Amino acid sequence: QSALTQPASVSGSPGQSITISCTGTSSDVGTYDLVSWYQQHPGKAPKLMICDVNKRPSGVPDRFSGSKSGNTASLTISGLQGEDEADYYCCSYAGRYSWVFGGGTKVTVL
């Protein structure tokens, strides 16, 4: 399976909103509502931020939201904070019990 396509980097000032896109195909993102997003700080394990396209696990701030349209999923961070500076990865079910991740997006808080 080919990796999902994410922008290499996105930046914003504190308080602003940013959106990270995640483009797949009709074989993964476009067919299944099983898109999840992970936050990874340097040297740390990934942390689940969004599951099932737009659901927030307990403890995740409500400034994080997810959506999907066609073959593209998106993660929006509203009211950007310094602690949000990290790498973000999308992930989608790709059928036949397989999973595919995006290449990752580095979020910088200016």
Place this chain on the structure above:
Amino acid sequence: EVQLLESGGGLVQPGGSLRLSCAASGFTFSSYAMGWVRQAPGKGLEWVSSITGSGGGTYYADSVRGRFTISRDNSKNTLYLQMNSLRVEDTAVYYCAKGKGAGVIDWFDPWGQGTLVTVFS
């Protein structure tokens, strides 16, 4: 609190073997599918393998199928990844992660701290 602790990483030459372990606690281990995800140095995440709660279903990425074997011992609350015929491109931090339910992953949460596998020639 759910905890996952990987071990077994290390240095190995191409063609060699390693077995990774992931000790789980804080949940009913047999009721959840589990997975392995790896991250090469400075690179992104790559799904490697998944297994159902009973161990009856095992699934692999094309890049490791035929070389890696995932298994679990529900009596010991431990997940394994047997890695054979290792290649330089298998060098990565290997994370184990818990799935949503017994038969499905749906998402990976939480993740262990990872164990580093280095394949050097």
